[in-house]
Amino acid sequence: MANRGLCPGCGKRVLHVNVENVVGLIDGESRARCIAYTCIHCNVVLSIMLDPRAKPRPRRASTTAAAAK
Numbered sequence: 001m002a003n004r005g006l007c008p009g010c011g012k013r014v015l016h017v018n019v020e021n022v023v024g025l026i027d028g029e030s031r032a033r034c035i036a037y038t039c040i041h042c043n044v045v046l047s048i049m050l051d052p053r054a055k056p057r058p059r060r061a062s063t064t065a066a067a068a069k
């Protein structure tokens with residue numbers, strides 16, 4: 001099965017993507033780790049999603065860290 005998805009930036013087929021770390025802002029604070037998929041040819045951002053590998057890192061550790069375990 002051939003990949004048929006085309007990059008909206010350069011029109012080439014999307015066979016590879018760069019994966020880049022992006023910080024998501026929630027209410028203006030950098031609290032969500034995200035990853036961006038960008039075209040390897042023209043660097044257009046194809047998609048951004050929450051990083052499923054990221055663990056929540058609360059700034060105020062006392063509020064949630066104790067209850068997590």
Ligand SMILES: [Zn+2]
Pocket residue numbers: 007008009010011012039040041042043044
């Ligand atoms: Zn492209």
